[in-house]
Amino acid sequence: MWEYEHSIETSVPATALWDRWSDIATWTEWNAGIVGIEVDGPLAPGTTFTMTPPDGDAVRMTISEVVAGERFTDVMDAGDFVVTTVHRLEPVAAGRTRVVYRTEITGPAADQVGPELGPAITADFPDVLAALVAVAAV
Numbered sequence: 331m332w333e334y335e336h337s338i339e340t341s342v343p344a345t346a347l348w349d350r351w352s353d354i355a356t357w358t359e360w361n362a363g364i365v366g367i368e369v370d371g372p373l374a375p376g377t378t379f380t381m382t383p384p385d386g387d388a389v390r391m392t393i394s395e396v397v398a399g400e401r402f403t404d405v406m407d408a409g410d411f412v413v414t415t416v417h418r419l420e421p422v423a424a425g426r427t428r429v430v431y432r433t434e435i436t437g438p439a440a441d442q443v444g445p446e447l448g449p450a451i452t453a454d455f456p457d458v459l460a461a462l463v464a465v466a467a468v
Contacts, residue, residue, distance in 0.1 A: 331434060331435065331436050331440050331441075331444070332434070332435040332440055332441070332443075332444025332445060332447075332448040333432070333433065333434045333435070333448075334432070334433050334448055334449075334452045334455075335430060335431070335432040335433075336430070336431050336452065336455040336456055336459065337428050337429060337430040337431070337459070338428070338429050338456075338459045338460065338463065339422055339426050339427070339428050339429075340426060340427055340429060340463045340467075341425065341426055341427075342427065342463050342466045342467045343427070344399060344419045344421065344427045345399065346466040346467070347419055347427060347429060347462065347463070347466045348398070348399050348419060349466070350462055350465055350466045351373070351402065351417060351462070352372070352373040352398075353373075354367065354369045354372075354373055354377075354379055355367060355369050357381075359465065360458075360461045360462055360464070360465040361458050361461060361462075362384075362454070362457065362458075362461065363383055363384070363454045363457075363458060364381050364382065364383060365382050365383065365384050366381070366382035366388075367379060367380065367381050367382070368380045373393060373396055373402055374393060374396055375393055375394060375395060375396055376392065376393065377392070377393045378390060378391065378392045378393075379391055379393075379404075389406055390406070391404045391405060391406045392404065392405050392406075392407075394414075399419070400418065400419055401416060401417060401418040401419065402416075402417050403415065403416045403417070404417075408437075408443075409437075410437055410438045410439035410443075411435055411436065411437040411438070411439040411440050411443045411444070411447075412435070412436050412437050412440075413433065413434075413435050413447070413451065414433065414434050414435075414436070415431060415432065415433045415434075415451075416430070416431075416432045416433075417430070417431055418430040418432070429459050429462065429463065431452070431455045431458070431459060433448065433451060433452050435447065435448050
């Protein structure tokens with residue numbers, strides 16, 4: 331298994347952050363790692379979406395879990411490995427919110443694929459979280 335987690339704290343209300351997350355079709359407005367997105371429904375378990383990064387290699391994912399206002403999980407199943415990303419909002423002291431992205435790569439090929447693919451997937455997490463906070467603050 332390969333894993334990585336990045337988080338930031340903000341004074342932006344969790345409701346504002348959740349509003350941006352739950353509108354999947356608009357992720358390209360604040361996530362520079364996505365140049366195109368197609369989604370087949372709302373942020374709900376079973377909804378699938380295809381993200382196209384700047385390199386053009388589209389990735390199809392499925393929402394596997396949603397706890398409204400708190401977290402959602404998306405999964406990309408490649409057969410011999412699975413990429414799971416959990417997006418969480420955690421309350422912290424003084425009305426602040428911790429925004430967390432956690433990615434795990436599991437499956438038979440995880441030890442081989444993870445060290446190369448994992449950092450490629452997660453390299454922009456600091457920028458993505460900062461952009462999410464910035465757009466939600468408006």
